[in-house]
Amino acid sequence: xxxxxxxxxxxxxxxxxxxxxxxxxxxxxxxxxxxxxxxxxxxxxxxxxxxxxxxxxxxxxxxxxxxxxxxxxxxxxxxxxxxxxxxxxxxxxxxxxxxxxxxxxxxxxxxxxxxxxxxxxxxxxxxxxxxxxxxxxxxxxxxxxxxxxxxxxxxxxxxxxxxxxxxxxxxxxxxxxxxxxxxxxxxxxxxxxxxxxxxxxxxxxxxxxxxxxxxxxxxxxxxxxxxxxxxxxxxxxxxxxxxxxxxxxxxxxxxxxxxxxxxxxxxxxxxxxxxxxxxxxxxxxxxxxxxxxxxxxxxxxxxxxxxxxxxxxxxxxxxxxxxxxxxxxxxxxxxxxxxxxxxxxxxxxxxxxxxxxxxxxxxxxxxxxxxxxxxxxxxxxxxxxxxxxxxxxxxxxxxxxxxxxxxxxxxxxxxxxxxxxxxxxxxxxxxxxxxxxxxxxxxxxxxxxxxxxxxxxxxxxxxxxxxxxxxxxxxxxxxxxxxxxxxxxxxxxxxxxxxxxxxxxxx
Amino acid sequence: xxxxxxxxxxxxxxxxxxxxxxxxxxxxxxxxxxxxxxxxxxxxxxxxxxxxxxxxxxxxxxxxxxxxxxxxxxxxxxxxxxxxxxxxxxxxxxxxxxxxxxxxxxxxxxxxxxxxxxxxxxxxxxxxxxxxxxxxxxxxxxxxxxxxxxxxxxxxxxxxxxxxxxxxxxxxxxxxxxxxxxxxxxxxxxxxxxxxxxxxxxxxxxxxxxxxxxxxxxxxxxxxxxxxxxxxxxxxxxxxxxxxxxxxxxxxxxxxxxxxxxxxxxxxxxxxxxxxxxxxxxxxxxxxxxxxxxxxxxxxxxxxxxxxxxxxxxxxxxxxxxxxxxxxxxxxxxx
Ligand SMILES: Nc1ncnc2c1ncn2[C@@H]1O[C@H](COP(=O)(O)OP(=O)(O)OP(=O)(O)O)[C@@H](O)[C@H]1O
Ligand SMILES: [Mg+2]
Numbered sequence: 001x002x003x004x005x006x007x008x009x010x011x012x013x014x015x016x017x018x019x020x021x022x023x024x025x026x027x028x029x030x031x032x033x034x035x036x037x038x039x040x041x042x043x044x045x046x047x048x049x050x051x052x053x054x055x056x057x058x059x060x061x062x063x064x065x066x067x068x069x070x071x072x073x074x075x076x077x078x079x080x081x082x083x084x085x086x087x088x089x090x091x092x093x094x095x096x097x098x099x100x101x102x103x104x105x106x107x108x109x110x111x112x113x114x115x116x117x118x119x120x121x122x123x124x125x126x127x128x129x130x131x132x133x134x135x136x137x138x139x140x141x142x143x144x145x146x147x148x149x150x151x152x153x154x155x156x157x158x159x160x161x162x163x164x165x166x167x168x169x170x171x172x173x174x175x176x177x178x179x180x181x182x183x184x185x186x187x188x189x190x191x192x193x194x195x196x197x198x199x200x201x202x203x204x205x206x207x208x209x210x211x212x213x214x215x216x217x218x219x220x221x222x223x224x225x226x227x228x229x230x231x232x233x234x235x236x237x238x239x240x241x242x243x244x245x246x247x248x249x250x251x252x253x254x255x256x257x258x259x260x261x262x263x264x265x266x267x268x269x270x271x272x273x274x275x276x277x278x279x280x281x282x283x284x285x286x287x288x289x290x291x292x293x294x295x296x297x298x299x300x301x302x303x304x305x306x307x308x309x310x311x312x313x314x315x316x317x318x319x320x321x322x323x324x325x326x327x328x329x330x331x332x333x334x335x336x337x338x339x340x341x342x343x344x345x346x347x348x349x350x351x352x353x354x355x356x357x358x359x360x361x362x363x364x365x366x367x368x369x370x371x372x373x374x375x376x377x378x379x380x381x382x383x384x385x386x387x388x389x390x391x392x393x394x395x396x397x398x399x400x401x402x403x404x405x406x407x408x409x410x411x412x413x414x415x416x417x418x419x420x421x422x423x424x425x426x427x428x429x430x431x432x433x434x435x436x437x438x439x440x441x442x443x444x445x446x447x448x449x450x451x452x453x454x455x456x457x458x459x460x461x462x463x464x465x466x467x468x469x470x471x472x473x474x475x476x477x478x479x480x481x482x483x484x485x486x487x488x489x490x491x492x493x494x495x496x497x498x499x500x501x502x503x504x505x506x507x
Numbered sequence: 508x509x510x511x512x513x514x515x516x517x518x519x520x521x522x523x524x525x526x527x528x529x530x531x532x533x534x535x536x537x538x539x540x541x542x543x544x545x546x547x548x549x550x551x552x553x554x555x556x557x558x559x560x561x562x563x564x565x566x567x568x569x570x571x572x573x574x575x576x577x578x579x580x581x582x583x584x585x586x587x588x589x590x591x592x593x594x595x596x597x598x599x600x601x602x603x604x605x606x607x608x609x610x611x612x613x614x615x616x617x618x619x620x621x622x623x624x625x626x627x628x629x630x631x632x633x634x635x636x637x638x639x640x641x642x643x644x645x646x647x648x649x650x651x652x653x654x655x656x657x658x659x660x661x662x663x664x665x666x667x668x669x670x671x672x673x674x675x676x677x678x679x680x681x682x683x684x685x686x687x688x689x690x691x692x693x694x695x696x697x698x699x700x701x702x703x704x705x706x707x708x709x710x711x712x713x714x715x716x717x718x719x720x721x722x723x724x725x726x727x728x729x730x731x732x733x734x735x736x737x738x739x740x741x742x743x744x745x746x747x748x749x750x751x752x753x754x755x756x757x758x759x760x761x762x763x764x765x766x767x768x769x770x771x772x773x774x775x776x777x778x779x780x781x782x783x784x785x786x787x788x789x790x791x792x793x794x795x796x797x798x799x800x801x802x803x804x805x806x807x808x809x810x811x812x813x814x815x816x817x818x819x820x821x822x823x824x825x826x827x828x829x830x831x832x833x834x835x836x837x838x839x840x841x842x
Contacts, residue, residue: 305720305721324720324723325720325721325722325723326723326724328723329722329723330723337721342715342718343717343718343721344718344721345715345718346710346711346718346719346781347714348710348713348714348715348780348782349710349714349781350524353707353711356707357707357711357719357722357724358722360704360707360708361704364703367703368703368704369698369702369703370702370703370704370707372702394524412722
């Protein structure tokens with residue numbers, strides 16, 4: 001057998017059962033030396049579970065794992081490290097209060113005579129970061145970095161262990177295009193050097209840049225394994241979801257009516273400067289821009305999470321004052337936030353409690369006693385309208401797969417009769433089929449005369465779904481584009497109109 | 508009703524979060540009772556059970572308060588001092604001839620003020636709860652001391668007979684009034700926690716304050732409410748102690764905040780927030796009371812009692828960790 005073809009990892013007949021769910025059922029998986037293997041499947045298919053078994057986070061119930069042809073029994077986090085396996089988890093796993101260097105060396109700190117060598121660690125971290133062209137100081141506190149930079153630190157951390165088997169579980173979902181390109185360069189480089197990579201992603205269009213082979217799973221089952229070049233994108237999708245998806249961006253035309261929601265001269269800190277826009281009845285306003293352009297900050301300021309310094313907001317022609325999220329919700333303005341782990345979910349509470357949380361005012365009587373039957377009905381409706389895959393609504397929100405958690409974050413706002421719904425990256429980490437469900441849902445809102453604001457970093461979906469696009473850069477709206485005239489190039493031109501030559505890392 | 512009441516009732520009960528831990532410690536409680544019953548047959552006499560309940564009641568009350576606070580992910584160290592403050596203020600007022608019920612109202616207001624201060628310091632000024640309530644704990648103890656010029660009070664006198672009966676000596680259906688007070692308050696607070704909006708907000712704040720805020724929950728309001736509940740519970744316990752002794756003692760309620768943590772934690776309330784039910788606190792308080800009472804009966808000295816109870820606290824939390832199947836214990840980092 002040729003050296004290149006030699007499998008470094010072979011997993012056979014892997015079964016894993018969680019209370020109430022068979023996450024993996026007789027799954028097999030193979031990874032060769034020096035290849036990038038994409039692991040694809042719908043939300044809840046079991047991708048994360050499979051790689052967590054390989055990296056020792058979970059133990060398998062049945063099956064065998066061979067590394068370099070040797071049966072290694074159960075993998076533990078320690079033995080994974082010994083075998084040279086490193087994983088970048090789907091959710092960020094970092095100590096927010098520690099510095100970048102401290103996080104990179106967490107658990108394998110350098111020391112001399114029992115005393116930490118902070119200097120050396122910072123220097124080494126600096127070297128790793130610059131070799132990856134990541135422009136962050138190693139002494140920055142991780143919690144102060146934007147999510148995309150945190151993700152890059154996570155990647156740097158995994159690479160710094162010199163692993164020969166690298167697992168990336170949706171590494172790009174929080175990255176900007178520039179950082180993604182950087183990551184791809186790193187991946188190709190690693191491949192050259194004989195490292196093997198397992199790559200999980202729902203952004204199918206990026207696969208062509210790096211992937212050699214694909215493994216497709218559905219509902220905990222192994223479906224197929226093939227060379228990437230031998231499959232068309234439509235074939236991959238139909239293997240993943242078990243049916244064909246006709247339209248990836250089901251845009252509908254609705255007559256545009258009067259202005260529903262308007263923001264005038266909104267100011268809030270450095271990242272939101274003089275932002276003004278209107279959303280009219282029957283349209284979806286897309287907000288495009290690069291990471292760090294101030295889009296999320298704008299939505300947070302509107303919703304009253306962060307304080308405003310000036311500007312006014314009108315809803316249906318009347319001025320409304322939003323000081324706290326509660327005011328916004330009362331007025332009928334809701335926000336589906338970007339960072340699900342931090343802002344979207346109470347992971348220790350059940351799925352039911354999470355969906356009900358913002359809607360308790362509708363579910364309880366005057367004495368604020370919660371009406372349990374109403375609650376169950378609302379939760380049931382929300383779950384079925386987004387086809388969330390779960391064992392029971394009473395399970396902890398933490399037990400859901402990443403994409404299904406995102407569906408809960410979206411779903412909890414839909415039971416309300418709102419006037420304005422602001423989506424901040426609603427399809428992040430969601431599979432193709434579920435994306436279409438969310439798009440359809442936005443269409444339904446729009447057809448019901450609700451103003452929809454749709455923030456996204458993925459140009460294809462903004463171009464595909466929005467009726468009008470506002471492009472932000474440096475905390476300002478640089479221009480609006482109509483659906484017909486917008487192209488990727490025009491958006492990028494507006495999105496890169498920086499005033500200052502040097503883009504500071506925002507703190 | 509239509510026929511789609513899901514599952515059978517037993518399954519439904521088991522589904523309630525935290526029920527698993529409650530059931531395991533209930534088994535522990537039953538075993539303890541049996542052991543003490545064998546060692547000393549009078550353990551199960553009506554008289555002893557009645558006394559036992561009266562011992563459990565104050566622990567349950569402060570346990571309710573502490574559980575509320577713990578579920579929001581905070582802690583209240585001022586509980587014991589507020590008990591002392593309540594005893595001293597009410598007793599002082601009564602020895603000065605004030606109408607007992609008016610004294611009760613004034614005492615309640617003073618104690619609630621401490622709860623409000625705790626809530627504002629923790630959620631308004633964002634002080635770490637440990638520090639903020641350490642401060643109010645010291646202040647409240649100080650107030651207890653100056654209430655009567657650094658002396659315990661004299662007897663609250665015959666005029667307070669009604670007060671003493673209401674809070675301690677009276678009986679209804681043969682059971683002491685303290686026990687009834689604890690039962691009534693438990694029912695009310697359990698209802699609030701499990702069935703109302705406020706209750707749901709308490710869990711949400713404890714589980715993820717950021718997400719709760721973005722869902723329209725007021726962090727300041729919710730946090731203040733739980734501290735006020737804790738102060739009300741402590742106030743009531745202080746009043747029962749005043750009624751029981753017929754006077755005010757400055758060191759009343761010493762270390763009660765920790766007993767309250769113990770009762771909560773034995774009953775499965777997580778100190779990391781977001782988890783626990785008040786049924787557990789009942790069992791936790793009962794285990795506490797049964798151990799005190801049973802060991803006393805068995806002739807064990809106080810020192811031994813302390814050691815046993817300390818061991819039980821650690822064991823019950825350990826048990827919970829083991830039962831939940833190797834879930835790693837995480838140390839919460841407060842932002
Ligand atoms: N700790 C857990 N406890 C209970 N169930 C779990 C747990 N982890 C995962 N599951 C379940 O196992 C199934 C597979 O989940 P997994 O996270 O592997 O999906 P995934 O393919 O990574 O999905 P996504 O694309 O959404 O990230 C899901 O149904 C999920 O609810
Ligand atoms: Mg996953």
